Amino acid sequence: MKQNTFKILFFLRSNYLNKDGTAAIIVRISIDGERQEWTTKLSCEPAKWDKKSGRALGRSSKVFELNNHIQDIQTLLTNHYYDIQRRHGYVTAEMVRNAYMGITQREESLLKVYEQHLEDTKKLVGLSKADPTYRKYERMYRRVVEFMKKKYNITDIPLREIKYQFIVDLEFFLRTEYKYSQNTTYKCMKFFKQVINKAIRAGLITVDPFNGYKISIERVDRGYLTEDELCKMMQKEFASKRLEQVRDIFIFACFTGLAYIDLAHLRVDNIQKM
Structure with a gap:
């Protein structure tokens, strides 16, 4: 399981004061450099705020209650972080924030779309597709499953989490694990790109992970019969x-x-x- 750099920071929105002279307490979570921040709906007087600890200063019951609320938020965010990591094998700042806010997203996964693509292709066998073509799609599906397990220790991945590096790592996997030639790798990546293109056309991916990615086919002299x-x-x-x-x-x-x-x-x- 991938280990992330996870940090939680509480700070005051000091550039804006409420009518009672307090400032809103903001929470910021950072995971591998990705940030999400929002207001906690709590507030504190700037003079009573300790920037280093991210807590209010003092011994009054009001300060004690405020700090307890802040600690509860930190505990809840931490629990969401580990729960998401356990269930998905990866975690982002947006996922933790959404979990805290109670926002659930309909996640479309790579394998779900790929399996639908296989099903659609199989129906076309004998019409506009040949059975060997379907078998090649099916074989590439197995390679992708194996790649995700070995590289990221995950069984699936949301489409919106597929980035350029995923594409590069997949190509490297095919070349090193299966010793595929340039042209075989090209064809496999072409098959995979068709699945990604299908997801893009369906609006499931907004940024094409293949942007900037290049792989060319080598011209091979196959020979001919006289x-x-x-x-x-x-x-x-x-x-x-x-x-x-x-x-x-x-x-x-x-x-x-x-x-x-x-x-x-x-x-x-x-x-x-x-």
């Missing part, structure tokens, strides 16, 4: 009818330039004599 090699393949006799059909389909693709998905949907009615 005319003589094609002829030899056409004349080759195979032991099974199935292999002959595979050969015939491959040769047909070579001469027509049709993609696999087009061949898979090709029917006799689609063939016409010109």
Whole structure:
């Protein structure tokens, strides 16, 4: 579990005084440099405020009660901090403030959106998507789950928490854990970006985490079959009818330039004599 720098500070809004001469007591929480602050609805006379301790000075019952209220707020914020960290595996200043204020947010998570994307893609298999394409999305889903567990020790993450560094770390994970080549990594990140784009279009992400991120594909010489090699393949006799059909389909693709998905949907009615 990630350890954060968590601080709570109480101070006076000294630039504005109430009619009774007191100043509002403000609470500020800081987590890893991120700040949130708001009024506690408590107040104190500036002359009776100790900046160092963040408490009121004196021994009167009024001061004692005020300091008790401040301590209760600090205890409550601390409890929210540890509770959120335990449940989510991470915590932000905004999350602690919202918990204190009683604000609950509808969190859309990465895996929830990714799983919906997988479901939608599966329905398109045989229509506009090929089964191997769906399998690639599914494989990348498993890689993302493994990455979050190993890198951040979390099982999921809210979409609004996905930042640029998450993208960079994911690429590094694919290259180091699975030894993916440049082009394989490029394709995996492309699949993942499609899921993020879907969340952006749905208004679930306001800032694209891929902004500033660049990865290019390397040109690879795949080689090609010569005319003589094609002829030899056409004349080759195979032991099974199935292999002959595979050969015939491959040769047909070579001469027509049709993609696999087009061949898979090709029917006799689609063939016409010109």
